[in-house]
Amino acid sequence: MSESLDALELRIAELRAQVRRAVKARDNTLARSLRGDLRRAEQAWDRAVGAGEPESPQEREAPLLPVREQVHQALALLGVPSAVRMIVAVNDAFFSGALRGPQLTSLRRDEERSFRGDPYARPYYLCAALTDRLSPARGLLADSTWEPERRVLGPLSPRVDFLVSAMRVADRLVRMTDPPQGARRLLRRMAQNIPGAVEGLAPADPETTIRAARAELEVHHAADVAQRAEVAARAGRQLSDAERLFGAVALSTLRGAS
Amino acid sequence: MNGRLDRLRGPVPSRPHDARAIAALAANPGCARRALLDAAGVDKDRTARHLGFPAPFGQSQFAITRGNSFETVVKENGCAELLRLLRELLKLPVAEVGYQDVESVGAHLRHSHTRALVDRAAREDGPAVFYDHPLLSLRIAGHVCYLEPDVVAFQVEGRFHIVEIKSFSVIDGQAEPRKVAAAARQAAVYVLALRALLADLGHAEERVSHEVVLVCPENFANQPTAALVDVRRQLAVLRRQLTRLTRVDTLLDGLPEGLTFDLAPGQDGVPTRPAGEVAEALSRVPARYAPDCLSTCDMCMFCRDEARESGATDLLGRQVRDELGGVSSVAEALGLAEGTLEPAEGQEEIARLLRLAERLREECLR
Numbered sequence: 001m002s003e004s005l006d007a008l009e010l011r012i013a014e015l016r017a018q019v020r021r022a023v024k025a026r027d028n029t030l031a032r033s034l035r036g037d038l039r040r041a042e043q044a045w046d047r048a049v050g051a052g053e054p055e056s057p058q059e060r061e062a063p064l065l066p067v068r069e070q071v072h073q074a075l076a077l078l079g080v081p082s083a084v085r086m087i088v089a090v091n092d093a094f095f096s097g098a099l100r101g102p103q104l105t106s107l108r109r110d111e112e113r114s115f116r117g118d119p120y121a122r123p124y125y126l127c128a129a130l131t132d133r134l135s136p137a138r139g140l141l142a143d144s145t146w147e148p149e150r151r152v153l154g155p156l157s158p159r160v161d162f163l164v165s166a167m168r169v170a171d172r173l174v175r176m177t178d179p180p181q182g183a184r185r186l187l188r189r190m191a192q193n194i195p196g197a198v199e200g201l202a203p204a205d206p207e208t209t210i211r212a213a214r215a216e217l218e219v220h221h222a223a224d225v226a227q228r229a230e231v232a233a234r235a236g237r238q239l240s241d242a243e244r245l246f247g248a249v250a251l252s253t254l255r256g257a258s
Numbered sequence: 259m260n261g262r263l264d265r266l267r268g269p270v271p272s273r274p275h276d277a278r279a280i281a282a283l284a285a286n287p288g289c290a291r292r293a294l295l296d297a298a299g300v301d302k303d304r305t306a307r308h309l310g311f312p313a314p315f316g317q318s319q320f321a322i323t324r325g326n327s328f329e330t331v332v333k334e335n336g337c338a339e340l341l342r343l344l345r346e347l348l349k350l351p352v353a354e355v356g357y358q359d360v361e362s363v364g365a366h367l368r369h370s371h372t373r374a375l376v377d378r379a380a381r382e383d384g385p386a387v388f389y390d391h392p393l394l395s396l397r398i399a400g401h402v403c404y405l406e407p408d409v410v411a412f413q414v415e416g417r418f419h420i421v422e423i424k425s426f427s428v429i430d431g432q433a434e435p436r437k438v439a440a441a442a443r444q445a446a447v448y449v450l451a452l453r454a455l456l457a458d459l460g461h462a463e464e465r466v467s468h469e470v471v472l473v474c475p476e477n478f479a480n481q482p483t484a485a486l487v488d489v490r491r492q493l494a495v496l497r498r499q500l501t502r503l504t505r506v507d508t509l510l511d512g513l514p515e516g517l518t519f520d521l522a523p524g525q526d527g528v529p530t531r532p533a534g535e536v537a538e539a540l541s542r543v544p545a546r547y548a549p550d551c552l553s554t555c556d557m558c559m560f561c562r563d564e565a566r567e568s569g570a571t572d573l574l575g576r577q578v579r580d581e582l583g584g585v586s587s588v589a590e591a592l593g594l595a596e597g598t599l600e601p602a603e604g605q606e607e608i609a610r611l612l613r614l615a616e617r618l619r620e621e622c623l624r
């Protein structure tokens with residue numbers, strides 16, 4: 001990070017005051033150039049505050065795929081229900097790098113509308129992961145073609161899915177001859193939260209990461225499989241097709257009202 | 259008594275307390291003005307604005323975005339960062355990784371769901387679980403306040419821990435003591451609320467640890483680090499202060515019957531009562547201004563101004579004020595030091611010290 005958040009915040013506040021003064025003094029040229037500085041400082045702040053979020057979109061090639069397909073691509077690599085930030089990070093590390101978080105905010109809703117309007121018309125839908133209450137898990141996206149057990153969550157699933165996704169990111173790196181820097185950084189970030197995967201400040205080794213993640217996975221695996229099977233079975237019995245993909249919001253609301 | 263408190267507040271709904279407000283109660287336990295305003299549910303922020311003394315704080319949009327973003331980093335990927343920290347800090351065994359988002363039931367059921375989950379965890383001694391977005395409650399002066407701790411962690415050796423995520427930095431192992439103190443006070447409110455819940459469910463209160471986990475970014479990067487903070491003292495102060503709130507009758511004694519802090523808002527909600535009148539009403543209730551008020555109480559600018567006007571020793575900070583016990587104003591202290599004022603009964607000792615200090619000062623200046 002080039003400048004600390006504190007320094008940037010000070011600068012932004014200062015620039016805002018200068019812009020105001022320039023506008024008041026009707027100095028349009030100065031105001032315009034100050035606004036440019038302000039915008040850049042604000043962008044730097046956005047990047048710094050979301051440390052780990054992708055940098056400098058302009059230098060990349062134009063995106064080749066529509067947003068939903070880019071998301072699908074990242075999900076296919078991760079293999080588990082994932083948060084928007086992780087999807088964006090994977091896109092940035094391995095693919096176009098053009099995906100932005102805000103582009104994904106209404107995605108799930110749009111997909112649901114499309115499914116309800118014309119069910120199964122598309123080869124896949126970007127859908128929700130279901131909690132043990134069968135409601136959609138906050139902020140997670142999944143692939144409708146995955147088997148139901150993979151699209152539901154028990155209490156251990158967030159950890160299990162994190163370990164699986166770390167293994168898949170590592171596996172992708174193993175198979176690349178010259179993995180990009182961003183991809184190594186992503187692996188390093190994930191690996192440092194897995195016991196035994198990295199030593200101190202050293203870069204993460206994909207093979208070691210896979211081994212360490214698998215070792216912890218062993219501990220949770222059986223219980224997680226059983227819990228997920230139970231939730232998936234319940235979802236299969238109680239929910240309509242659309243709800244099985246997008247969650248039963250109405251159900252819990254109704255229960256609460258009664 | 260509630261009738262009298264309602265009259266103090268005027269015909270507006272009582273303002274609910276959030277954890278920040280409750281924590282601030284513990285910041286200046288000696289202040290009767292604050293205790294009374296809070297017991298009556300008076301909107302202190304509005305009152306201070308109307309008096310022309312708005313408080314200098316209120317979180318900037320920057321701070322809020324920054325805080326939320328850091329919280330996301332700590333909680334994402336099934337609390338992966340938090341798990342690493344707790345494994346280091348509390349020796350959490352590898353098998354304990356459960357995660358429950360209490361909010362998955364919908365906002366209106368969060369409180370009862372929190373209750374059910376905590377009850378189940380306490381009963382079954384089940385595996386460790388992070389409860390994300392829990393909703394606790396606490397009765398303050400007859401009103402129920404809802405509180406949202408960042409995360410409740412369960413369980414390391416059968417105990418619950420409150421996890422407080424703050425975005426101020428820890429640099430070389432050091433954080434700003436004032437901010438840590440504020441975080442500790444706030445976390446103590448959550449500990450109290452969780453203990454109340456356990457007691458209500460028939461479990462032992464002590465199962466909620468008095469050590470809270472404070473998570474902060476380290477060295478300007480967004481990399482989280484964690485420390486255990488003992489909040490026993492904050493809990494004790496808070497308890498005392500809360501009982502005091504329920505015993506406001508003693509504070510009400512000696513106040514004029516018709517006293518009210520009502521701002522008399524008109525149709526459009528804008529206060530119509532002359533500011534001078536409200537200030538006059540407030541001055542009937544003794545305050546105990548300390549520089550700490552500047553970061554904890556909405557009334558701070560008003561009380562500081564008042565303390566200045568009267569030359570109160572409070573202005574010099576709590577420590578000096580306490581050392582000058584029995585001497586109420588700066589003028590009086592100077593008079594005693596210079597010998598132009600005869601010490602009253604009980605002031606002999608402090609007068610002797612002040613004269614000694616004055617002599618030493620004279621000698622140094624010579």
Ligand code: SF4
Nearest residue numbers: 289547551555558561
């Ligand atoms: S600012 Fe005034 S009312 Fe608030 S705690 Fe301090 S002295 Fe009491």
